[in-house]
Amino acid sequence: MATQPDASEETLANLLHEHRRFPPDAGFTAQANATSSDYEASASDRLAFWAQQARRLDWSHEWTQVLDWSNAPFAKWFVGGRLNAATNCLDRHVAAGRGDRVAYYFEGEGGDTRTITYAQLTDMVCQAANTLTDLGVKAGDRVAIYMPMIPETVVAMLACARIGAPHTVVFGGFSADALRTRIHDCDARIVVTSDGAYRRGKVVGLKSAVDEALLDCPDVRSVLVVRRTGQDIDWTPGRDIWWHDSVDQASTEHHAEDFDAEHPLYVMYTSGTTGKPKGILHTTGGYLTQCSYTHWAVFDLKAESDIFWTAADIGWVTGHSYIVYGPLANGATSVLYEGTPDTPHQGRWWEIVDKYKVSILYCAPTAIRTFMKWGAQIPAKYSLGSLRLIGTVGEPINPAAYIWYRENIGHNRTPVVDTWWQTETGSILVSPLPGVTAGKPGAAMKALPGIVADVVDDAGSPVPDGAGGYLVLREPWPSMLRTIWGDDDRYVDTYWSRFPGLYFAGDGAKKDEDGDIWLLGRVDDVMNVAGHRLSTTEIESALVSHAKVAEAAVIGASDETTGQAIVAFVILRSEAGDGGPEVVQELRDHVAKEIGKIARPRQIMVVPELPKTRSGKIMRRLLKDVAQDRPIGDVTTLADSSVMDLIKAGMPSDA
C-alpha cells in the first residue's frame, strides 16, 4: 500500500480533460435490456432488487434472508437458499427445450473447430462429475485445473461445481512453481491438465509442468489428463488417468445435489500485478446471480440471437464470469478461442468475428493498444458488421484507445462499455449501461444498479465532483469475495481496514463535473512529484494520444530534487520508426502541452515490449525496479519473462 500521504496531498490531482461524448443511439435504447429506471428501483430497495435478480436462477429452496451482514465484513447472501450452479448453467436450459442451442463455438489455434450444444455440454459435465466422484472427490474438496483454452476446461469447472468441489484454475502459461504454490495454498488433491497446449504454433508441455510441481505436493493423489497435442509425456501409473479412458467412458447420467447458497464455488488467485497473488474465495448463489444479471444488463445479451465473445483466458476471473458462469447461466452462445491474436496472422480476431458473426466482443485495453500498433488496415480487411456492442476490462482504457476501438472495430455504431471490476468483486460493478448511459472515452461512468460506489479522500469523506481520491464500495454486493482463502485476517486487513466500514478497492479514481467515475490507476502506482500526487493513467493516456505512440507505462522513480520523477516507457506504432532523441523530445513536450509542465516526464524510454501479467496488465513495479536499478521483484505471473531482459538491455547506463 502507498505510504501515508501528508495533509497537503489529500487527493489525486485531476489533470487530463476529455470532452468527447457519445449519447446512446435511439434505436439501441428502444431494444435495450437496461432502462434508466433500474437505478432508481435498486436505490429505493437494494436488497429487493438483488432478490429479484436471484430469481433469474432456479433454486431448490428459497432463501429466508437476502443478506446477513451481522458479522461484517463476512457476508452471507440468500441465507438458507439452496441451488446447484452447474444445473443452473446447463440442465435447466435443456429441460426448457433449448438443448440444441450452441453453448460454444470452439476455435482452436490451428483452426480446428468444435460446436458444442447445451445438451452435449450437459452430458460431458455429467460424465466428468461421475469420474471425479470415482476418483474420490467429495463436496468441499479442492480441484486444481491447469489447462489450455479448450472445452474440457469448462467441462472440468462445471463438473466440480456440480459435485460441490471448489475449483482453482491456474493459467496454462504459468510455471510449475506458480502451480505448486497455488496447489499448496488451497490444498488441492486432484489436478486436471492436458498433455500440452498450442502456443503461437508451437507445442508446449503442461503435463510436464504438473509432474514437476507434484514432486513437492505429496497430497495430490490423481492427475486427470486430456489429450490435446498428442505429444509424448511421462506417466505415473496409479496417479495419472487419461480423460478419454475415464470421462469419455463414464455415464451421462448424474444426479446433481443442491448446495447451500454460501457453498464455496471456486478459489481464484489475483493477477499479482502489485505483489503476491491472493486466493479469492467465491461462493455459489450470490456469485451466479450477479454474473447472470451483469452479463444480461451490461452486454445487453439477447440469448436467442447474440454471439458473445470474451477474448480472455479462462484462467483469469474475466473468463470465469464472462466465458463460463454468466453466459451459461443466461443460456448464451459464446465463442471460445484457444490462441493468440497474431497466430497465424494479425487479423485472426477479426477473421473469427466475421466467421461466427460475433455480435458482442469483450477484451482488454492492452489488446486494443496492440491492434493500434499493428494498424487499422488489418481489421479493415474483415467484415465486422455483426458487432453491436464492444467492451473492455482490465485496465483503464486511454481515451485514444477507446476512440480507436469505437471507430475501427465498432465502426462508430456500437456502444462501448468500459467495465471496472476485480477478481474480488466477482462481476462488473462500475460500467455504462448500454442504451442508457452516454459514453465518455476513458470513463467507467457509474456504479451499476444495486451497487453503491464512491470516491473518497484520505480521511474517507466523499470528494466533490471534479476531484480525485480512492474508489470504495459502501455496501456489500452478492458476488463479493467472502474471504482470502485460509486467511480471514488478511481479508479484513487488505480490504476493510483502510476506511472503516468501506470496501477499499486499491484503485485511484476521480469524479468528473457530472459525478461520473474515472479510474486513475492503482494506489500503489500513484506518483508524488514535488508534492503533487499524479496518476500514472492520465500521463499514459496523454502519451497514447500522440499519433506515434501505441502503449505507454509511467512510473515514479526516486529523484533527489522532486521526491519522485516521472519516467515513461513507450512502445511506438509500427509506422513511427525507431524513435530517436527528437521523438522523445516531441513526446515530452506533448505531455506538457496536454496536461501541464508538472507532468513532463524526466525520461522517456522507447521499448519493444512492456512487462505484463497474463491478463495483460502492465506490471509497473517491475519497471520501477529497472529504472531504479534494483533487483527485479516477483515475476511468477509475468506473461513473458524475457521481456525484462529486452528492456534492461535497452536502458541507458545512467538510468
Ligand code: ATP
Ligand atoms: P493484484 O491484486 O494481485 O495486484 P490485480 O489487481 O491485477 O492483481 P485483478 O483482480 O485481475 O488483479 O485486476 C483488478 C484490477 O484491474 C482493478 O483493481 C483495477 O486496477 C484494474 N481494472 C480492471 N478493470 C478496470 C477498468 N475498467 N478500468 C480501470 N482499471 C481496471
Ligand code: MG
Ligand atoms: Mg488487485
